[in-house]
Amino acid sequence: MSSPPVVLSIAGTDSGGAAGTAADLTTFAALGVHGACVITAVTAQHTLGVDAVHAVPIGVVEAQLEAVLGDLPVAAVKTGMLGSAEVVRQVARRCAGIPLVVDPVLVATSGAVLGGREVREAYLRDLIPAATVITPNVDEAAALLDRPGVDSRQAPDLAKELAGHGCAALVTGGPQWRPGEVIESCTDWLATPDGEVQCFDHPAVRTSNDHGTGCTFSAALAALLAHGHSLTDAAESAAHHTTTQLIAGSAWRLGRGRGPIAHTTNRGNDERP
Ligand SMILES: Nc1ncnc2c1ncn2[C@@H]1O[C@H](COP(=O)(O)OP(=O)(O)OP(=O)(O)O)[C@@H](O)[C@H]1O
Numbered sequence: 001m002s003s004p005p006v007v008l009s010i011a012g013t014d015s016g017g018a019a020g021t022a023a024d025l026t027t028f029a030a031l032g033v034h035g036a037c038v039i040t041a042v043t044a045q046h047t048l049g050v051d052a053v054h055a056v057p058i059g060v061v062e063a064q065l066e067a068v069l070g071d072l073p074v075a076a077v078k079t080g081m082l083g084s085a086e087v088v089r090q091v092a093r094r095c096a097g098i099p100l101v102v103d104p105v106l107v108a109t110s111g112a113v114l115g116g117r118e119v120r121e122a123y124l125r126d127l128i129p130a131a132t133v134i135t136p137n138v139d140e141a142a143a144l145l146d147r148p149g150v151d152s153r154q155a156p157d158l159a160k161e162l163a164g165h166g167c168a169a170l171v172t173g174g175p176q177w178r179p180g181e182v183i184e185s186c187t188d189w190l191a192t193p194d195g196e197v198q199c200f201d202h203p204a205v206r207t208s209n210d211h212g213t214g215c216t217f218s219a220a221l222a223a224l225l226a227h228g229h230s231l232t233d234a235a236e237s238a239a240h241h242t243t244t245q246l247i248a249g250s251a252w253r254l255g256r257g258r259g260p261i262a263h264t265t266n267r268g269n270d271e272r273p
């Protein structure tokens with residue numbers, strides 16, 4: 001039996017089990033790759049927000065990177081919450097040359113800030129040029145490019161401008177539900193450094209259990225790239241995987257806030273093994 005591809009998640013933990021390494025490793029397992037992980041931060045987090053963040057010391061992040069990259073045949077890397085400009089630069093140095101999916105985690109679904117101005121600048125200067133693809137939502141793309149006040153209509157332009165910094169940019173279009181509003185579909189925009197722009201449309205899932213959606217999407221993208229899919233195919237299949245998981249968890253009642261996306265199973269409470 002052949003060995004699975006290895007994908008490395010470099011991310012923070014979420015004690016509520018929705019986002020960060022919880023989403024990454026379970027998504028890797030669901031998509032048939034072996035997941036390794038480097039922890040950058042420990043968060044005390046639940047469905048209502050982030051209560052505390054403890055950054056892992058830079059030397060310990062380095063030791064984890066060395067342990068994984070010195071031994072395992074890593075086929076792709078996915079980064080989530082990196083937390084400091086120093087870690088962003090360290091990851092850029094250590095992961096250059098490996099297919100690299102960068103989810104620039106700057107703000108949590110709950111609104112908590114997980115990366116400030118110095119982190120944004122380090123992404124743009126150091127990590128984006130080393131990445132294969134970056135997967136911001138519209139707000140994260142606007143923050144990276146310092147374009148306050150833009151909205152989803154500018155998503156293709158934001159993707160194009162980010163791609164000008166040296167890697168493909170996939171600006172995701174998770175819906176912003178307002179009371180009474182009907183949103184039929186979500187659109188993700190993929191721009192490549194050669195100037196090409198593609199769009200991917202899929203039906204919108206009406207759910208408030210969406211904590212961890214962006215992590216799940218970018219982890220799926222990395223797993224599919226590690227399996228050898230082209231970027232276009234991986235973008236389409238990662239969105240399909242994500243909407244399937246959103247549907248699977250849409251009726252769950254876990255926590256008092258934005259509940260977790262389902263990670264690996266569509267088995268509900270009434271379908272226990
Ligand atoms: N309610 C939804 N229905 C269908 N697809 C969705 C929904 N929410 C997000 N998606 C899809 O999930 C993927 C991730 O997008 P999203 O824009 O939510 O990322 P994100 O904002 O970075 O997520 P997060 O806030 O969890 O980090 C994209 O393919 C997007 O279109």
Ligand SMILES: Cc1ncc(COP(=O)(O)O)c(N)n1
Nearest residue numbers: 012013019020108109211212
């Ligand atoms: C450790 C960690 N990593 C990433 C996110 C972003 O995910 P979301 O936007 O769904 O809150 C998070 N909340 N926590």
